[in-house]
Amino acid sequence: MIDNQRLAAALRSFAAERDWDQFHTPKNLATSISVEASELLELFLWSRGQKGWEEIATTPIRTKVEDELADILLALIRFADKAEIDLQSVAEIKLAANARKYPAEKFRGSDRKYDE
Amino acid sequence: MIDNQRLAAALRSFAAERDWDQFHTPKNLATSISVEASELLELFLWSRGQKGWEEIATTPIRTKVEDELADILLALIRFADKAEIDLQSVAEIKLAANARKYPAEKFRGSDRKYDE
Amino acid sequence: MIDNQRLAAALRSFAAERDWDQFHTPKNLATSISVEASELLELFLWSRGQKGWEEIATTPIRTKVEDELADILLALIRFADKAEIDLQSVAEIKLAANARKYPAEKFRGSDRKYDE
Amino acid sequence: MIDNQRLAAALRSFAAERDWDQFHTPKNLATSISVEASELLELFLWSRGQKGWEEIATTPIRTKVEDELADILLALIRFADKAEIDLQSVAEIKLAANARKYPAEKFRGSDRKYDE
Numbered sequence: 001m002i003d004n005q006r007l008a009a010a011l012r013s014f015a016a017e018r019d020w021d022q023f024h025t026p027k028n029l030a031t032s033i034s035v036e037a038s039e040l041l042e043l044f045l046w047s048r049g050q051k052g053w054e055e056i057a058t059t060p061i062r063t064k065v066e067d068e069l070a071d072i073l074l075a076l077i078r079f080a081d082k083a084e085i086d087l088q089s090v091a092e093i094k095l096a097a098n099a100r101k102y103p104a105e106k107f108r109g110s111d112r113k114y115d116e
Numbered sequence: 117m118i119d120n121q122r123l124a125a126a127l128r129s130f131a132a133e134r135d136w137d138q139f140h141t142p143k144n145l146a147t148s149i150s151v152e153a154s155e156l157l158e159l160f161l162w163s164r165g166q167k168g169w170e171e172i173a174t175t176p177i178r179t180k181v182e183d184e185l186a187d188i189l190l191a192l193i194r195f196a197d198k199a200e201i202d203l204q205s206v207a208e209i210k211l212a213a214n215a216r217k218y219p220a221e222k223f224r225g226s227d228r229k230y231d232e
Numbered sequence: 233m234i235d236n237q238r239l240a241a242a243l244r245s246f247a248a249e250r251d252w253d254q255f256h257t258p259k260n261l262a263t264s265i266s267v268e269a270s271e272l273l274e275l276f277l278w279s280r281g282q283k284g285w286e287e288i289a290t291t292p293i294r295t296k297v298e299d300e301l302a303d304i305l306l307a308l309i310r311f312a313d314k315a316e317i318d319l320q321s322v323a324e325i326k327l328a329a330n331a332r333k334y335p336a337e338k339f340r341g342s343d344r345k346y347d348e
Numbered sequence: 349m350i351d352n353q354r355l356a357a358a359l360r361s362f363a364a365e366r367d368w369d370q371f372h373t374p375k376n377l378a379t380s381i382s383v384e385a386s387e388l389l390e391l392f393l394w395s396r397g398q399k400g401w402e403e404i405a406t407t408p409i410r411t412k413v414e415d416e417l418a419d420i421l422l423a424l425i426r427f428a429d430k431a432e433i434d435l436q437s438v439a440e441i442k443l444a445a446n447a448r449k450y451p452a453e454k455f456r457g458s459d460r461k462y463d464e
Contacts, residue, residue, distance in 0.1 A: 002118035002204045010211055017220040023278045026172050026181075027160035027379075030153075031277055033188065034382065037146075037153040038270035044143035045263055046255045053198050056142050065142075066201055070210035072149065072192055073203050076185065082169050085182055087189050088118045094186035095126050104133040139394045143263075147393055150266065154386035161379055162371045234350035234436045242443050249452040258404050258413075259392035262385075265420065269378075269385040276375035285430050288374055297374075298433055301424065302442035304381065305435050308420055314401050317414055319421050320350045326418035327358050336365040 002073070004088075008081035011074060029079040036075055040068035118189070120204075124197035127190060145195040152191055156184035234305070236320075240313035243306060261311040268307055272300035350421070352436075356429035359422060377427040384423055388416035 015021045043064055044051060056065055080087050131137045159180055160167060172181055196203050247253045275296055276283060288297055312319050363369045391412055392399060404413055428435050 002120050002207070004118050007204075007207055007211070014211070014214065018218065018223045019225040020223075026167055026169060027157075027163050028278055030157040030160050031273060031379065034150070034153040034157045035270055035274045035277055037150040037188075038267055041143075041146045041150045041263060042267045044146050045267055046260055047143050051142055053142060056199060062199075065199060066206040067210065069192065069196055069199075069201060069203060070206040072153075072188075073207050074210060076188055076192070077207075080185055083172060083178075083181060083185075085185060087185060088123075090182040090186040091118070091123055091189050091193075094183065094190060095123070095130070098130065102134065107134045107136075109135040144394055147263065147389060151386055151390045151393055154383055157379060158383045161383055162376055234352050234439075236350050239436075239439055239443070246443070246446065250450065250455050251457040252455075258399055258401060259389075259395050262389045262392050266382070266385040266389045269382040269420075273375075273378040273382045276378050279375050283374055285374060288431060294431075297431060298438040299442065301428055301431075301433055301435060302438040304385075304420075304424055305439050306442060308417065308424070309439075312417055315404060315410075315413060317417055319417060320355075322414040322418040323350075323355055323421050323425075326415065326422060327355070327362070330362065334366065339366045339368075341367040
């Protein structure tokens with residue numbers, strides 16, 4: 001479980017205590033998510049696909065990965081809180097839409113979705 | 117609450133049914149999070165900061181925002197699942213680190229953090 | 233003038249001397265452009281649109297901006313060189329396409345293009 | 349050669365005719381470069397490194413790649429023009445800095461630069 005209410009409340013207090021709410025516009029928080037996501041991606045910048053899940057199980061890269069995932073999640077929860085969007089609910093809707101969009105029998109083993 | 121175990125399990129089945137697990141390398145999933153985050157950002161591309169939270173409360177932009185937030189969350193949960201990282205736990209650790217890094221009394225009302 | 237032939241040749245020698253050509257796949261160079269672009273964006277992360285061109289005319293931010301612009305340009309030139317794409321030519325084609333897509337009389341003073 | 353003066357002048361007229369200069373703040377143009385770079389990256393999203401330069405030599409992906417490279421270059425030139433930064437000059441400086449930072453004899457054949 002991700003207790004996003006609890007995390008959102010903590011982020012709300014954090015911003016209030018520093019008077020940072022003024023900076024938390026939709027565009028700025030969207031920029032923040034994007035910049036944090038790019039920092040995660042940078043950890044794999046020159047990898048030619050050879051870096052697998054077992055290789056990121058060990059430090060120091062694991063610590064960096066955890067750090068970036070946390071940044072992305074917190075920025076995402078802050079955005080959703082300000083926008084009053086229920087993340088679980090929109091994720092469920094998207095899962096159902098994806099199942100309709102990519103029928104298993106049609107897309108099995110194919111990367112057509114990806115590269116078409 | 118975000119039931120990330122449930123969402124991760126659904127994503128696991130989704131990938132297995134389509135034999136897409138082979139595409140879900142660390143680099144590819146990191147790319148996916150970044151590309152989805154950029155699609156959210158694109159909704160605010162030319163906004164000069166004038167677009168506030170009340171303006172994204174209405175459709176059609178709200179639907180687009182929800183859609184992109186869902187994509188980001190699902191890609192993030194899929195990455196964390198493959199990497200066996202507990203998102204709630206790393207988020208809590210990060211919150212505590214941020215509180216130490218930006219003492220309220222020192223950073224109040226200031227955007228120094230942001231721009232230096 | 234940007235002497236992209238000269239810069240591309242320098243980048244070719246640079247990669248050859250270090251045996252780095254193997255890392256310069258389409259995906260990796262595209263990732264590189266994106267990551268560098270995000271580093272430029274990060275310089276303006278929390279700005280509420282109040283940061284204008286005069287403010288980035290002064291150091292230290294100017295030096296950082298120059299550094300990131302250089303990184304983006306070099307990655308872009310390296311990609312185009314490997315792909316054998318003439319940047320001037322595709323830019324001219326795009327300019328003409330944009331002029332047709334956004335007729336001045338229809339889009340004047342409007343940010344409709346941007347936010348629709 | 350990239351005639352960036354000519355392209356910058358065309359972009360200046362283009363913005364003036366539509367009264368779009370008001371949208372071209374540092375942050376917005378940086379966002380624009382980043383979003384365009386992400387659209388290039390998206391073309392290689394699920395590729396496992398197997399997509400090589402010969403594969404992007406053919407349409408339709410070549411046309412898309414050309415289109416995205418053009419968008420990135422134009423946004424970059426527009427930013428540099430507004431900031432009064434000489435792209436050729438900063439690129440030369442960066443090339444020299446990279447040569448010092450990554451001595452060939454030390455980094456040959458190694459992806460150490462990339463992954464640590």
